[in-house]
Amino acid sequence: MVELADVRAAAERIRGLVHRTPVMTSATVDGDLGASVFFKCENMQKVGAFKARGACNAVMALDEESARRGVTAHSSGNHAAALAYAAARRGIPCVVVMPDSAPQVKVDAVRGYGAEIVFCPQGEREAACERVQRERGAVLIHPFENPYVIAGQGTAVLELLDIVGDLDVVLVPVGGGGLCAGTALTVKALRPATQVIAAEPDAVDDAARSMASGERQPTVANPRTIADGLMTGLGEPNFAIMRDHDVRVVTVSEDEIVAAGRFFLERMKIVVEPSAATVLAAMGRIARELSGRRVGVVLSGGNTDFRWLV
């Protein structure tokens, strides 16, 4: 299991490699909810997402011999760029397995950090990634089931609490559960009374079903959601940590996600990707419960092509 001490160690390990991102507030949000809401801007993190934290922690924690062999993962999203960035900072090889269909902008981002890309058909990514591990000895850095990744993601809320003090409620989005698990274990270790809430699209509600049933449920096949970072099913250690820390899941509609994304752009003047905008949508769903509370939110990322805007 991952503990608060691991998160603190991660914070030390990644210092100087990631940004201590700013915390923003909105008079409009606070007025609408009658609450004090603090947005931790991981959309302004290195590589545009909190994923830089977990990837840097995992890569920097590798012993010398493992590190020399290089790292690998399959991802077409923020973890790919984060791993490439982390490996570049350590000066070790990185091979990212991406589907043939990956958008050029993401391919360019990963190449920009100097990583090698192995392309394969969408359904063969795991096999291709296993081949890279076998043939090159590269170490797999799983995007959310790796304990160092989970601890690294927990550092975002650790910073938030350090900056703004105690919180009554903390909200994060949940996909694979790296951020959610890291946040929950950190928050609960420091202040057990704080409620941790995870936001998830209605269209990929496996975390909600898993928490409701007490057992990890299969994810939705080919989900249709603009929250492209949350399509992954919940990981096993991630689910266990969420269950142990009473994480509550709130699901939101696609229209609510778009409206939340627009609010960030038009009112707060910041770019928040749809996966991250789910948290504001979730706050709308439970608005009355938040009245009078101090609420922390991790805005997980800001990488988007704005297609949802038009």
Place this chain on the structure above:
Amino acid sequence: MVELADVRAAAERIRGLVHRTPVMTSATVDGDLGASVFFKCENMQKVGAFKARGACNAVMALDEESARRGVTAHSSGNHAAALAYAAARRGIPCVVVMPDSAPQVKVDAVRGYGAEIVFCPQGEREAACERVQRERGAVLIHPFENPYVIAGQGTAVLELLDIVGDLDVVLVPVGGGGLCAGTALTVKALRPATQVIAAEPDAVDDAARSMASGERQPTVANPRTIADGLMTGLGEPNFAIMRDHDVRVVTVSEDEIVAAGRFFLERMKIVVEPSAATVLAAMGRIARELSGRRVGVVLSGGNTDFRWLV
């Protein structure tokens, strides 16, 4: 003329009414230019633009008797919302004259602050505004030729200097010249060696022509630019202040403005309106001169419909 003391008085007058906006940096910008660049985020200011500063200063400086009569201006842009906001904070009437063609989102913003709107055909705005002054006794708060407005706009760079210390170069966009004049007189009073540079679209280059000829030149009729906040011709006192303080004007193309706006969205994750993005475009034009310098930039606003993005 407006002096540093007026800017300092403005800063006192508007304290608590406007945000002390954050200053952002970008490792990418610094790396590309070999400079240290500090972005003062007036896109995150009240009403989404620096205009809140000048309008609040002018409205709060009114004597009781004038204030009771209310304020007016013709504007379909950020000054309209700023004046409505300032009047609401003082609790006095505000009548904004807007063209029939004003976008609904701007109409809603002004109404949201409780101001009355008088609509008229595009070409009759000045006459309509004069009628409001005559019939209701309302005080005209000109968007940039008013000395209190100029002093108020100068408070943005005053804060920037307070936060980051001395700067070698300061960049702002120029339209009517309220921000540019207020910035120039403030910067030059505090540090005469600092260079003040104004960015302007190629399509509305009256400030560049005015500074080059030493006499205020007529603006371009019906200019075609996405920088909708910079279509206005340079004001008379604004030009005089700019000339007295050796402001240099750099003009930029529409393509450069779009690329700069995209950079803010995609890399810095902030929303910067095209008029404000001109400054980054101008920095690209004079990149070599900025090498090794400490550069301050006022990001003037963040109100945009994103049509330039697609």
